[in-house]
Each structure stands twice: as structure tokens, then as C-alpha cells.
Amino acid sequence: MKKTDGRTRTRALFGGSFDPPTHAHIGIGRALAARFDEVIVLPARVSPFKQAVVPAPPAWRLAMLTAAFSACPNITVSDFELGLTGVSYSYLTARAFSAPGIDLYFAVGSDGAASFDRWARTDLLRELVTFYIIPRPGYPMTDGTLEAANRVVRAVKADFTGGEGSSTLFRVANAFGLGREVSPAFIADAARAAGLYGEYGAIVGRFKEFGLSDTRIRHIYGTAKAAVALAGRFGAGQDAAARAALLHDIGKNTEPNAFCTPAEAAELEKQPPACRHAPLSAYIAKRAFGETDADVLAAIETHTVGAPEMSTLQKIVFIADYIEEGRHFSGVERVRAAAQTDLDSAVLACYEETFSYLKKTDREISPQSFDAYRHYQVKFTKQ
Ligand SMILES: [Fe+2]
Ligand SMILES: [Fe+2]
Numbered sequence: 001m002k003k004t005d006g007r008t009r010t011r012a013l014f015g016g017s018f019d020p021p022t023h024a025h026i027g028i029g030r031a032l033a034a035r036f037d038e039v040i041v042l043p044a045r046v047s048p049f050k051q052a053v054v055p056a057p058p059a060w061r062l063a064m065l066t067a068a069f070s071a072c073p074n075i076t077v078s079d080f081e082l083g084l085t086g087v088s089y090s091y092l093t094a095r096a097f098s099a100p101g102i103d104l105y106f107a108v109g110s111d112g113a114a115s116f117d118r119w120a121r122t123d124l125l126r127e128l129v130t131f132y133i134i135p136r137p138g139y140p141m142t143d144g145t146l147e148a149a150n151r152v153v154r155a156v157k158a159d160f161t162g163g164e165g166s167s168t169l170f171r172v173a174n175a176f177g178l179g180r181e182v183s184p185a186f187i188a189d190a191a192r193a194a195g196l197y198g199e200y201g202a203i204v205g206r207f208k209e210f211g212l213s214d215t216r217i218r219h220i221y222g223t224a225k226a227a228v229a230l231a232g233r234f235g236a237g238q239d240a241a242a243r244a245a246l247l248h249d250i251g252k253n254t255e256p257n258a259f260c261t262p263a264e265a266a267e268l269e270k271q272p273p274a275c276r277h278a279p280l281s282a283y284i285a286k287r288a289f290g291e292t293d294a295d296v297l298a299a300i301e302t303h304t305v306g307a308p309e310m311s312t313l314q315k316i317v318f319i320a321d322y323i324e325e326g327r328h329f330s331g332v333e334r335v336r337a338a339a340q341t342d343l344d345s346a347v348l349a350c351y352e353e354t355f356s357y358l359k360k361t362d363r364e365i366s367p368q369s370f371d372a373y374r375h376y377q378v379k380f381t382k383q
Pocket of ligand 1: 248249277278321
């Protein structure tokens with residue numbers, strides 16, 4: 001991609017909310033710097049898709065990005081979009097950075113490549129830039145993806161893959177004191193020192209109060225990471241997925257009495273012991289953590305046995321609990337593979353693997369699980 005003939009230079013624009021910059025962003029920036037003459041990193045002022053949580057101050061994000069790329073001489077971090085008022089439009093940015101003798105590219109992830117027809121002024125974009133589409137985990141790029149993009153804009157596929165790392169993922173890791181897993185150490189430490197990205201601390205900080213062991217807490221962390229990744233992949237709210245996953249096992253070591261009416265406690269008693277904590281966790285989420293989102297509460301309630309007609313979020317928490325990084329049992333890879341592309345087939349695989357394990361260990365399958373399984377089996381064979 002680099003051109004050194006002295007007449008045309010390649011310039012790649014790399015935009016995003018960078019809230020905060022993650023290892024994935026920095027990896028992409030460096031990979032672009034190795035392929036283009038110059039790279040301009042553009043933190044966005046307004047990110048219309050991330051309303052659920054408060055973004056960090058623009059000046060802080062700019063400072064972090066500048067420090068992160070300080071060792072790369074051909075990367076410039078620009079405050080251009082931070083100076084705009086209202087929503088930033090890509091065609092305005094493209095216009096601002098095009099110049100004679102510059103061959104202009106716009107780096108985007110394959111997750112955004114399906115929606116070019118919804119972008120403003122694609123006629124101008126087609127004239128001004130070539131989109132450089134970077135494959136991202138969970139968003140496979142086919143020839144069809146590229147063809148579809150080229151019907152609307154000019155696009156080529158990058159020869160490298162971007163990593164996983166979202167703002168919500170950082171917020172989850174930060175609540176466990178593990179922000180360094182998602183972002184460089186200096187950014188994770190600066191975020192903590194500045195008290196940024198602390199939303200989920202109010203949940204995680206109470207785990208010990210509910211008697212959760214370190215092993216259980218590690219499992220919850222893994223489940224939340226998996227749920228956030230699945231939410232990104234399948235178009236569910238990442239914040240809702242994080243909250244549901246963080247609270248899904250909160251009732252694992254708690255007696256129902258403090259959080260349920262006697263009638264509710266009696267209902268819980270009717271369920272198999274291994275499944276009771278799921279509805280109890282939903283009661284606790286509602287009554288001790290103030291969770292009001294019905295979908296989040298349902299996802300917590302159904303995470304062990306599932307249900308027919310689950311919402312996207314319910315399926316996500318059901319699967320995330322099964323495939324989180326701490327799970328190593330046989331069959332988990334099959335469910336992980338299915339969850340790359342299709343939630344229903346992952347749900348079905350999850351049931352099949354669980355039933356075969358229960359059979360092998362001579363344990364009973366709950367009728368509720370079996371009914372739900374039949375539902376997805378019928379649905380899947382009809383597709
Ligand atoms: Fe559970
Ligand atoms: Fe769990």
C-alpha cells in the first residue's frame with residue numbers, strides 16, 4: 001500500500017470513539033502505519049451508538065491516544081472530530097483530509113461494512129476515499145461482503161485482522177481491576193486514577209457480600225466478557241449484556257429468604273437444586289441492585305435451563321455462561337464455533353452437549369430444558 005514514488009502518498013484515516021483506546025485499537029493503528037505512508041487517528045466527539053454509559057472527556061482520550069502512538073512517527077492523532085459540534089459525518093472528515101497528491105483511505109472494521117448504504121453522502125465518499133475494511137473476530141468477510149460494499153462505496157479488504165476490544169469490555173475488566181487485559185497498562189492505570197469507566201464497580205464490589213468465591217468471580221468475569229463479545233456480534237446492547245452476565249450467578253451462595261416472598265421461595269424449592277440460583281439471582285438483581293430492565297432480569301432467570309422463544313439477550317447469557325474462557329469440558333469448542341455465526345444453533349449445541357453430559361453422569365434432564373431444546377430443534381430444522 002505504501003507508495004514512495006514522490007508523487008502520490010497514501011493516507012489512512014482511522015476513526016473511533018477510543019473510549020478508552022484498547023490493545024485492539026493500538027494493534028490496528030500500528031498495522032495501518034506499516035502499510036500506509038501516513039495514518040491519522042481521529043477520536044470522535046459524538047458516538048451516537050453508545051448512550052448507555054458516560055464517555056471519558058475528549059481531552060483525556062486524545063492524550064491517551066497521543067501517548068499510545070508516540071513511538072510511531074507516521075501516525076498523527078488529530079482533534080479534528082473533537083472540534084466538531086453535533087454528530088460527525090465521515091464525508092466531512094474525508095473532505096477535510098483529502099488533498100492533491102494524497103491517495104485517501106478510510107479504515108473500518110468488517111462489523112461496520114454491512115451498513116454502508118446507511119451512511120450519509122456515499123456519492124461524495126465514493127469520490128474521495130477507498131474504504132479499507134479490516135476483518136474483526138466474529139464478523140467474517142466474504143467476497144459477498146466486499147461486493148456489497150463496492151456497490152455503494154469503493155472498498156478493499158485489509159490483509160490483517162483486528163483484535164477484540166470494546167469500551168464495554170474495558171469497563172467490565174476495569175471493575176475487576178483487570179483493565180490491563182484490554183488496554184495498555186498506562187491507560188488502564190490512568191483510567192483508575194481518574195475514576196473513569198467505573199460503572200460496573202458498584203456490582204463487582206459487592207460480590208464478597210454475597211459469598212461468591214474467587215473461582216466463581218473469575219467465572220463471572222469470563223461470562224461477562226463472552227456476553228459482551230456476543231452482544232457486539234449479534235446486535236444486542238453490550239451494557240445490558242454486561243449487567244446480566246455480572247449478576248447471573250449472584251444468588252449462587254445466598255439463602256432466598258432475604259430476597260423473596262415466602263410464595264416465591266416455595267416456588268424456587270420446586271426446581272432442581274442446581275437451577276434455583278438462576279431465578280433467585282434475578283430477584284437479587286432487582287431488589288438488591290435496582291435492576292429494572294425486564295430483558296436483563298429474564299436473561300438472568302433463564303441462564304441455566306433456557307426457555308423457548310428466548311430474546312437475543314437471554315440466548316447470549318445462556319451461551320456465554322457455557323462458553324466463557326474458563327470452561328474446558330468436552331463439547332465446549334463445538335458451542336464456541338457455533339456462537340461465531342448463529343445464536344440459535346449455539347443454543348441447540350449447548351443443550352445437546354449438556355444433555356449428553358447429564359446422561360453420561362447418570363443425572364436427570366429438567367423437563368423445562370427439554371421443552372426448550374425441542375423448540376430450538378424444530379426451529380432449526382425448519383431453517
Ligand atoms: Fe449459574
Ligand atoms: Fe454461571
